[in-house]
Amino acid sequence: MKIGKKQKILLGILPFWTPQIPPLGISCIKSYIKAHGYQNVKTVDANLEKELREIYDRYINTLRNFIPEDKQGNYPSIVNEVWQNHMMAHLNYTDETAYKELIQTLVRTIFFTSLQNNQVTCLAAIVEENYQRLHRYIINLMEQEKPDLFALGVYMGTLPASLFAFKLVRQRYPHIKNIMGGGVFYDQLAQGTDNLEYFLEKTRKYIDTLLIGEGEVLFLKYLQGELDETKRVFTQRDINGEILDLSKQHVPDFSDLPIGNYPYLSVYGSRSCPYRCTFCSDSVFWGKFRMKKPVQIVRELTELYHRHKRQLFYMSDLLMNPFVTPLAEEFLKSDLSLYWDGFLKVSNEVCDPGKAFLWRRAGLYRVGIGIESGSQRILDLMDKRITIEQSKAAIISLASAGIKTTTFWIIGYPGETDADFQATLDMMEEIQEYIYYAEGNVFWSILAGRPGANEWMKQGVQLYPERFREMLMIQTRAMDTEPTREERYKRLGRFIAHCRNLGIQNTYSWDGLYRADQRWQKLHPHAVPPITAFSDKEYIGENKHLGHLIDAPTIPRDDGNWGF
Numbered sequence: 001m002k003i004g005k006k007q008k009i010l011l012g013i014l015p016f017w018t019p020q021i022p023p024l025g026i027s028c029i030k031s032y033i034k035a036h037g038y039q040n041v042k043t044v045d046a047n048l049e050k051e052l053r054e055i056y057d058r059y060i061n062t063l064r065n066f067i068p069e070d071k072q073g074n075y076p077s078i079v080n081e082v083w084q085n086h087m088m089a090h091l092n093y094t095d096e097t098a099y100k101e102l103i104q105t106l107v108r109t110i111f112f113t114s115l116q117n118n119q120v121t122c123l124a125a126i127v128e129e130n131y132q133r134l135h136r137y138i139i140n141l142m143e144q145e146k147p148d149l150f151a152l153g154v155y156m157g158t159l160p161a162s163l164f165a166f167k168l169v170r171q172r173y174p175h176i177k178n179i180m181g182g183g184v185f186y187d188q189l190a191q192g193t194d195n196l197e198y199f200l201e202k203t204r205k206y207i208d209t210l211l212i213g214e215g216e217v218l219f220l221k222y223l224q225g226e227l228d229e230t231k232r233v234f235t236q237r238d239i240n241g242e243i244l245d246l247s248k249q250h251v252p253d254f255s256d257l258p259i260g261n262y263p264y265l266s267v268y269g270s271r272s273c274p275y276r277c278t279f280c281s282d283s284v285f286w287g288k289f290r291m292k293k294p295v296q297i298v299r300e301l302t303e304l305y306h307r308h309k310r311q312l313f314y315m316s317d318l319l320m321n322p323f324v325t326p327l328a329e330e331f332l333k334s335d336l337s338l339y340w341d342g343f344l345k346v347s348n349e350v351c352d353p354g355k356a357f358l359w360r361r362a363g364l365y366r367v368g369i370g371i372e373s374g375s376q377r378i379l380d381l382m383d384k385r386i387t388i389e390q391s392k393a394a395i396i397s398l399a400s401a402g403i404k405t406t407t408f409w410i411i412g413y414p415g416e417t418d419a420d421f422q423a424t425l426d427m428m429e430e431i432q433e434y435i436y437y438a439e440g441n442v443f444w445s446i447l448a449g450r451p452g453a454n455e456w457m458k459q460g461v462q463l464y465p466e467r468f469r470e471m472l473m474i475q476t477r478a479m480d481t482e483p484t485r486e487e488r489y490k491r492l493g494r495f496i497a498h499c500r501n502l503g504i505q506n507t508y509s510w511d512g513l514y515r516a517d518q519r520w521q522k523l524h525p526h527a528v529p530p531i532t533a534f535s536d537k538e539y540i541g542e543n544k545h546l547g548h549l550i551d552a553p554t555i556p557r558d559d560g561n562w563g564f
Helices: 024-034 050-066 075-092 096-111 117-145 156-172 194-202 215-223 282-286 294-308 324-332 353-361 376-382 388-400 418-430 453-457 466-472 485-502 510-523 531-535
Strands: 009-013 041-045 149-153 177-181 209-211 265-267 312-315 339-344 364-372 404-411 437-442 460-462 477-479
Touching: 009 024, 009 117, 024 041, 024 149, 024 215, 024 265, 041 117, 050 075, 050 117, 075 096, 075 117, 075 156, 075 437, 075 466, 096 117, 096 466, 117 156, 149 156, 156 177, 177 215, 209 215, 265 294, 294 324, 324 353, 353 388, 364 376, 364 388, 388 404, 388 418, 404 418, 404 485, 418 485, 437 485, 510 531
Parallel strands: 009 041, 009 149, 149 177, 177 209, 265 312, 312 339, 339 364, 364 404, 404 437
Antiparallel strands: 460 477
């Protein structure tokens, strides 16, 4: 079926996805199809709707009051497991007794504590109100936009709301085509899994087409009627493996979105990843690694700056290692000061204080870096091919240049002993002044699509009883190895307490970021400006006027094995 160029296309993302950046996926698709003649396109981000955000916050805060403090762990992160499954259960349940039993099971499984009956009722009432508000939002949206095609970018946290929207649109506006794509096909609905097969059958009546993989080319070919009309699911194989030529792409189209409501603008310089860590699916999902030329990236950020007058950008690339230095050198040629934030893997280059200071002068603002563990034995099990000494040197190098360091840690990787975990706590204490933010996440669920998933499946068990399958729709498999799930969560609690004792922030609230920035300014003479400085709408150009690098402490390091 061909979609006419005058027909209305509505691209959206529903709650809940933390709105720190404008949604990049749908904005890139809009830019791409507009360049091919489809001008009647609108993008929406429902995560900015105050009514919907307020109800999410109410649920999270209410449940926190029901959980003993010593069992909360990294609450802002792990609570979403309960919220998402509760949302899905509410959407699908037919038996109220079983539904309330499932709510109890969700909380007990994640927080190892039980709820009272009145607490279960309270949470269920909040979720019911959430769907009432979402119902009003979707109806108002459809009446206002009157689309011919409704497409959602769907992620783990947005799946229940997205299914609700698709069902509602099919019931009230059966002429509208419903299209689904997005990152949920990385893991929970990875190709070849029982979850995807079950999902396809259950959603057959209200989702017309599913696009799995890189969205721009697939979506355009769908609009142009070039895909097999007898099929419902399309992947890169259906277009002979054709992938996007990044050198010919326009900047993301954020014109429909209230840019002032986001701390960052979002961009990308590459797709996929040259590495294959056992716990990451990026290289599997995106296929061949590709990147833009640095001059193109700088040109795109400059164009977005002139469009929106924003200096702070979030690079959504999995890793910037392949191009970070050439990109910095290109930024240094420009008179314009732009600040960019992204992810790096520990490497010899990242351990070089001179390189870090070069990046800082070029505008590198914050780096997310996967340290994962303070135990060399665990790093080797992960096949990280880095050493503890390299990890320390990388963090110290970046921080000494003033660049914020957000460190990621995996708690309870299969085979982790208490001694291994203590090594993580010891390492954090040793380099505490060089850590801006620390995020610890429990390793417990097995997500298909990861390079290590096949082996983990042999050691996994179904987390929730089969009788709840119809309500949850997606089965979760968990590791059934040492350390136990309960022990993993106990260690997470110890990790959070350790961060608190060291003064390291681990919450993404505005208050937490403010405290982290205040600490960073005191610790590092070359510290980047606090994030609040970018909301003042005054031009910031301090990176162009930095003096000499203050010597970073030297840590002896083994070069490790970089032969990925």
